[in-house]
Amino acid sequence: MIETIASVGLPVGEVLEIKKNRVQPDSGSNKNGKRISIVTGIHGDELEGQYVCYELIRRINEQRDKLTGIVDIYPAMNPLGIDSITRGIPAFDLDMNRLFPGNEDGDMTEYLAAKIINDVEGSDVVIDIHASNIYLTEIPQIRINELHKEWLVPMAEKTNIDFIWVHGASTVLESTFAYSLNSRNTPTLVVEMGVGMRITKEYGNQLVDGIFNLMREMGIWQGQTISPRKPVISDNPDDVVYLNASKSGVFVPKVKHWEKLKKGECIGNIINPLEGSVLDEIISPIDGILFTIREYPIVSEGSLIGRLLREEVVR
Amino acid sequence: MQKKVIYEIKSLYRDDFQVMGYEFGSGENSVCIVGNTRGNEIQQIYVCSQLVKRLKAMEEEGKISEGHKILVIPSINPYSVNIQKRFWTTDNTDINRMFPGYHLGETTQRIAAGVFEEIKDYRYGMQFTSFYMPGKFTPHVRMMKTGFEDIELAKKFGMPYIILRNTRPYDTTTLNYNWQIWETNAFSIYTTSTNSIDTASEKMAIRSVLTFMNKEGIVEYQGHDGYISSVVDDRDMISVRTKMSGIFEEIVGVGDEVEKGQPLANIINPYEGEIVETLEAPADSIVFFAHDEPITYANTAVYKLIVKKA
Numbered sequence: 209m210i211e212t213i214a215s216v217g218l219p220v221g222e223v224l225e226i227k228k229n230r231v232q233p234d235s236g237s238n239k240n241g242k243r244i245s246i247v248t249g250i251h252g253d254e255l256e257g258q259y260v261c262y263e264l265i266r267r268i269n270e271q272r273d274k275l276t277g278i279v280d281i282y283p284a285m286n287p288l289g290i291d292s293i294t295r296g297i298p299a300f301d302l303d304m305n306r307l308f309p310g311n312e313d314g315d316m317t318e319y320l321a322a323k324i325i326n327d328v329e330g331s332d333v334v335i336d337i338h339a340s341n342i343y344l345t346e347i348p349q350i351r352i353n354e355l356h357k358e359w360l361v362p363m364a365e366k367t368n369i370d371f372i373w374v375h376g377a378s379t380v381l382e383s384t385f386a387y388s389l390n391s392r393n394t395p396t397l398v399v400e401m402g403v404g405m406r407i408t409k410e411y412g413n414q415l416v417d418g419i420f421n422l423m424r425e426m427g428i429w430q431g432q433t434i435s436p437r438k439p440v441i442s443d444n445p446d447d448v449v450y451l452n453a454s455k456s457g458v459f460v461p462k463v464k465h466w467e468k469l470k471k472g473e474c475i476g477n478i479i480n481p482l483e484g485s486v487l488d489e490i491i492s493p494i495d496g497i498l499f500t501i502r503e504y505p506i507v508s509e510g511s512l513i514g515r516l517l518r519e520e521v522v523r
Numbered sequence: 524m525q526k527k528v529i530y531e532i533k534s535l536y537r538d539d540f541q542v543m544g545y546e547f548g549s550g551e552n553s554v555c556i557v558g559n560t561r562g563n564e565i566q567q568i569y570v571c572s573q574l575v576k577r578l579k580a581m582e583e584e585g586k587i588s589e590g591h592k593i594l595v596i597p598s599i600n601p602y603s604v605n606i607q608k609r610f611w612t613t614d615n616t617d618i619n620r621m622f623p624g625y626h627l628g629e630t631t632q633r634i635a636a637g638v639f640e641e642i643k644d645y646r647y648g649m650q651f652t653s654f655y656m657p658g659k660f661t662p663h664v665r666m667m668k669t670g671f672e673d674i675e676l677a678k679k680f681g682m683p684y685i686i687l688r689n690t691r692p693y694d695t696t697t698l699n700y701n702w703q704i705w706e707t708n709a710f711s712i713y714t715t716s717t718n719s720i721d722t723a724s725e726k727m728a729i730r731s732v733l734t735f736m737n738k739e740g741i742v743e744y745q746g747h748d749g750y751i752s753s754v755v756d757d758r759d760m761i762s763v764r765t766k767m768s769g770i771f772e773e774i775v776g777v778g779d780e781v782e783k784g785q786p787l788a789n790i791i792n793p794y795e796g797e798i799v800e801t802l803e804a805p806a807d808s809i810v811f812f813a814h815d816e817p818i819t820y821a822n823t824a825v826y827k828l829i830v831k832k833a
């Protein structure tokens with residue numbers, strides 16, 4: 209059943225609507241009362257979640273009788289952004305993921321944020337699917353604020369992702385969708401996978417398998433599920449090494465994503481096409497695995513090229 | 524006057540990214556004045572340029588006091604101005620959300636770190652900045668209630684208003700906040716406009732900054748003292764919000780005095796021309812902030828009013 213959870217009139221002949229699809233058992237009797245919410249599209253240029261929403265509904269519909277709880281699907285939290293290839297909310301130039309919990313009496317963006325929180329709050333699990341950005345490709349991972357670690361890591365382990373990254377608390381992150389819900393006791397897992405503006409079906413299928421597994425554990429799915437892969441878990445900031453460009457130029461990678469690297473191995477070059485020269489070689493400073501890699505070739509001094517996880521953590 | 528490069532990044536195809544600073548006088552780091560951090564803050568650059576011109580003349584006339592150094596940085600972000608984009612050219616990040624910065628981090632973190640390194644040890648820090656919503660302001664000094672704010676000091680600018688506001692989560696990454704953490708007395712100064720030149724408030728800003736520096740013994744300046752500032756808590760201002768989206772037809776503008784019930788603006792149906800909403804003043808007040816775009820969204824605070832005391 210498709211419902212509109214928030215709507216606002218735009219200046220010229222258009223209404224902005226945020227919609228969800230509530231998928232529930234055909235007969236109300238077999239409900240266990242639990243609800244999972246799948247949310248995506250807070251960042252308008254992150255599209256990996258689009259396929260996940262579609263595929264999840266498609267598979268449920270194939271075996272509708274196996275569903276014993278509510279699945280709420282919110283594919284487009286920022287519809288204007290998705291439509292216009294804009295990460296933030298167009299016109300306002302605001303990152304929607306810095307507006308939560310919002311304010312019903314505030315401006316349009318705050319109002320929308322408040323309506324969204326209102327509707328999603330109370331879910332037994334929320335999965336907020338992001339797709340990195342247009343610059344970096346990420347291995348399927350869940351990021352968890354250290355404040356909510358004990359509570360969320362066991363849930364994240366059921367979702368068939370490759371990596372769980374427990375990061376430090378920061379005041380800036382208090383205005384995210386996930387933080388707002390977690391602080392209201394609605395457990396919310398933030399998935400980062402793939403890259404902006406693209407769909408990586410392989411990752412999408414991997415996560416959908418994981419969502420079914422989690423639903424089964426929650427008792428809202430009675431069908432067959434995979435047994436999830438065991439993720440690498442990191443909760444120590446020293447586990448992760450950042451590689452930033454030392455020169456402005458064009459990055460050309462030499463290695464593949466999620467590849468094990470030896471210290472001293474070349475990850476790629478920053479080249480100067482005008483001169484036909486190599487400006488810098490990016491060398492792995494450790495033995496480790498590359499879980500983030502630069503996708504967008506143009507780099508400025510400081511641009512992130514990749515993130516490595518130390519070999520010891522992976523083993 | 525000494526011109527120097529505060530921070531620099533080489534680019535692949537563009538001219539080098541350079542943050543330029545202008546130093547006046549010598550001695551202790553007394554005052555640092557910063558213009559734009561965002562690409563649409565043109566008035567903020569303009570005010571600084573006029574200040575540079577003025578200080579250069581004053582220095583030649585020996586009116587900068589012995590032992591004091593003044594640094595003016597008209598633009599922390601010329602790259603975004605030159606392509607007319609509000610935030611950073613490539614990744615759309617906001618330099619004024621990157622302080623104190625990080626030397627090994629992403630590009631805008633490095634810019635923030637490189638600039639902050641040069642400006643963090645000044646006694647007074649002044650930043651010409653802008654609001655996140657499009658509109659015009661009555662000129663004012665804005666301060667965050669961090670516990671470090673010194674209202675008596677802010678009164679020395681002689682601006683019409685001093686606005687106090689509570690801190691929000693993102694404030695910890697602004698220049699103003701970090702200056703305060705590093706024990707600089709920091710002030711955000713708002714003139715009337717952002718993406719257009721407003722000479723009246725530019726002149727007021729120059730006078731205010733010079734008056735402040737005169738009272739602190741940093742320069743010699745005889746202007747008139749300006750206003751006795753009214754101190755207003757941001758929460759005590761009345762926001763007048765639209766209920767409808769549409770064409771915004773302004774009736775009163777920034778600085779106007781209005782009576783209770785007086786119409787402020789109309790919202791017009793963009794197809795049929797009918798007035799769908801008339802915004803009215805809820806009390807006798809002064810227009811402190813006024814929206815200045817031709818369209819408006821619903822729920823937008825298009826006016827902020829300061830209520831007149833009875």
Ligand SMILES: [Zn+2]
Nearest residue numbers: 251254338339
């Ligand atoms: Zn995102």
